[in-house]
Amino acid sequence: MPSAFDGRLMRLTVQLPSGPQSFDQQFAIQASGRKYAGGIQGEAQVRVFNLTREAQNYILTQASPLARPGVERTPINIALDVGRESTGLFRLYEGYAFQGGMTQPPDIGITFRALTNNLLTGxxxxxxxxxxxxxxxxxxxxxxxxxxxxxxxxxxxxxxxxxxxxxxxxxxxxxxxxxxxxxxxxxxxxxxxxxDHDALRDGADVLISADTGMVGIPQVTDSGVVVRAMIDPAIKVGCGVTIVSKLNPAANGSYKVVQLNFEAASRETPFWYTLACSNLAYYQGVDG
CATH class of the missing domain: 3.55.50.30 (Phage tail protein beta-alpha-beta fold)
Structure with missing residues (x-):
């Protein structure tokens, strides 16, 4: 797992009718969302600041869901790549924007809300x-x-x-x-x-501990644990994780990630996952 002190990388790509617009960590980017190991569509909300007024107006006009005379509506795809300087970028989220707008003062930026595979619902x-x-x-x-x-x-x-x-x-x-x-x-x-419900997405279990990027103390739930860890490309929804906590050893064990919540910012503190994890015994109907 990358070091918590390794430099962050972020890139937001917005696919507009006129072509892609990309913003890297030189801009103030804030992103949050959820991904699920099930039929619920993943979701994300992304904000970008430090744009010129001309750039703001251009992007929001191009990405507007409102139909304009003589202009064919084009779906707006949002792709968020994050990573560390030592490991490079990886694709954290991709989906179609269903809403766009401006944030409120004093820090005025643009914001998008997106759903995974949303275009195909229509x-x-x-x-x-x-x-x-x-x-x-x-x-x-x-x-x-x-x-x-x-x-x-x-x-x-x-x-x-x-x-x-x-x-x-x-x-x-x-x-x-x-x-x-x-x-x-x-x-x-x-x-x-x-x-399969009782199986893990391929790849070795990812160790989550204080030494590998665990944030705070994991909490035991009725079907597993909720744990926060620094963003790591090896952790995916559906994958296996092994939790080792000295402060709450009751949470220790191997689990399946069934929900992955993410928060990432280029200039602020958040750069982590909050993982809802289930014990596979929960699906297998045995004690454990």
């Missing part, structure tokens, strides 16, 4: 598979319909689903895939991840 893309269809083939079709890469990590690739039929949006296919396969199916960035 795209009608029915899907049918007569008879029996393997779960991995359905997942491939759903990923294609949503314009996503597929990371199929379930042990149930050959599980047969009968009478697959989904009407409505392409995003709804993801929700139905999770129900039909009894799996976790969620979008992380530009990837559709399919994972």
């Amino acid at each position: 795209v009608i893309a029915g899907s049918n598979a007569g008879g029996l269809a393997a779960l991995d083939r359905l997942a491939s079709n759903v990923a294609r319909a949503n314009g996503l890469e597929l990371s199929f990590q379930s042990r149930q690739a050959g599980k047969l689903v009968s009478n697959w039929s989904v009407s409505g949006s392409a995003q709804r296919q993801i929700e139905q895939l999770a129900l039909a396969g009894d799996v976790d199916a969620f979008v992380d960035g530009s990837t559709l991840v399919v994972l």
Whole structure:
């Protein structure tokens, strides 16, 4: 895990009709959001300060959800990359903005709110598979319909689903895939991840301790723990973490990250995750 004192990197890219606009850590950037190992869409709110008035007006006009005569509405994609000087940038969040505006004085900036895969909630893309269809083939079709890469990590690739039929949006296919396969199916960035409830996203467990970036004291919940840790590209929603706390040893153990909340700022204190983690025994129906 990167050192807490390693220099921060941030880059916000806003895809406007006229082309991408990027802002790095030289600007005052504040970002917060949530990602889930389930059917709930991830969300983010991003603020950028220190822009000229001309730049503010241009971006907000281009990104306006209001239809203007003679101007075709173009979806505005938001991509947030963060990292450390020693490790470089990685993609923390990507989604389509559904709201944009200006912050209130005294520090006037622009703000965007976005949802993961939000554009596809308005795209009608029915899907049918007569008879029996393997779960991995359905997942491939759903990923294609949503314009996503597929990371199929379930042990149930050959599980047969009968009478697959989904009407409505392409995003709804993801929700139905999770129900039909009894799996976790969620979008992380530009990837559709399919994972068993009682399994971890591939990769070794990430150690979270006072020596590796833990912030504060982890708290035990009815299904696992909530822990705060410095931002680390190795920690992903659905991955495994091993918590070692000297101040609250009751929280020690291995868990699955089921919700990842993030806060990042280029000039202020926050640069961490707040992780809601579940003990796999919670899904396996055993004590532990």
